[in-house]
Amino acid sequence: QDLRGRVEFQDVSFSYETGGDTVREISFTANVGESIALVGPTGAGKTTLINLLSRFYDNDSGTILIDGINSKKIKRDSLRRHMGFVLQDSYLFQGTIRENIRYGRLDATDDEVEAAAKMANAHSFISKLKDGYETVLKQDGSGISQGQKQLISIARAILADPALLILDEATSSIDTITELKIQEALQRLMKGRTSFVIAHRLNTIQRADQILVLQNGRIIERGLHESLLSEKGFYHSLFHG
Ligand code: DUT
Numbered sequence: 001q002d003l004r005g006r007v008e009f010q011d012v013s014f015s016y017e018t019g020g021d022t023v024r025e026i027s028f029t030a031n032v033g034e035s036i037a038l039v040g041p042t043g044a045g046k047t048t049l050i051n052l053l054s055r056f057y058d059n060d061s062g063t064i065l066i067d068g069i070n071s072k073k074i075k076r077d078s079l080r081r082h083m084g085f086v087l088q089d090s091y092l093f094q095g096t097i098r099e100n101i102r103y104g105r106l107d108a109t110d111d112e113v114e115a116a117a118k119m120a121n122a123h124s125f126i127s128k129l130k131d132g133y134e135t136v137l138k139q140d141g142s143g144i145s146q147g148q149k150q151l152i153s154i155a156r157a158i159l160a161d162p163a164l165l166i167l168d169e170a171t172s173s174i175d176t177i178t179e180l181k182i183q184e185a186l187q188r189l190m191k192g193r194t195s196f197v198i199a200h201r202l203n204t205i206q207r208a209d210q211i212l213v214l215q216n217g218r219i220i221e222r223g224l225h226e227s228l229l230s231e232k233g234f235y236h237s238l239f240h241g
């Protein structure tokens with residue numbers, strides 16, 4: 001049985017030094033290729049859960065299994081290479097677009113970089129730029145739009161070809177056409193990979209294989225959109241006030 005991409009949290013708890021428990025007794029299994037939507041109000045623990053998964057922080061108790069292996073036994077850098085990140089403020093660095101995409105896999109050829117950009121729906125806007133792939137991105141991120149930055153970070157993740165994906169969906173408004181391009185590119189990226197999405201968009205949540213509803217660091221409800229709505233509990237109140 002291929003466990004590559006499987007994630008299991010067993011009774012995972014964690015607290016920041018500053019406060020009480022932040023994430024409490026979290027248990028769930030993400031099967032290979034599934035998408036997991038993390039939903040909940042601000043401060044619920046969504047980012048913390050992701051930070052535990054990527055071992056930005058270590059859990060105080062419980063066990064996190066990645067590919068069936070206790071994640072504390074996996075070296076941090078190989079763990080990071082196992083994961084792709086597409087975050088709200090996609091961290092692009094000062095350098096060309098080509099360098100920024102290639103950061104996903106440093107030995108990639110130009111053809112591979114461009115193939116990844118095509119898959120990510122980024123190639124068409126890049127080729128319209130005067131300097132194309134050699135366009136230098138500024139440190140302050142000026143010059144291209146927020147949505148275009150996302151497409152570049154999706155291209156980077158496609159090139160990296162990770163088993164696990166962490167997506168932090170944008171809350172800022174992005175024009176409709178770019179948004180559609182992003183959604184389509186994300187569907188391609190997510191195919192066959194286990195993905196964790198801090199989800200803000202209803203249609204992302206509806207498409208998820210599992211929705212975990214967090215509040216005060218706990219999973220208080222879980223399931224699929226329709227059944228969660230029909231429970232008329234906390235999830236329902238998130239959508240209907
Ligand atoms: N917290 C800290 N220190 C930190 C980060 C967070 O004490 O460095 C607390 C704040 C909050 C809880 O942990 O009570 C969970 O925070 P998290 O950032 O995980 O919440 P979120 O679900 O990601 O909230 P948001 O939707 O605002 O991003």
Ligand code: MG
Nearest residue numbers: 046047048198
């Ligand atoms: Mg957060």
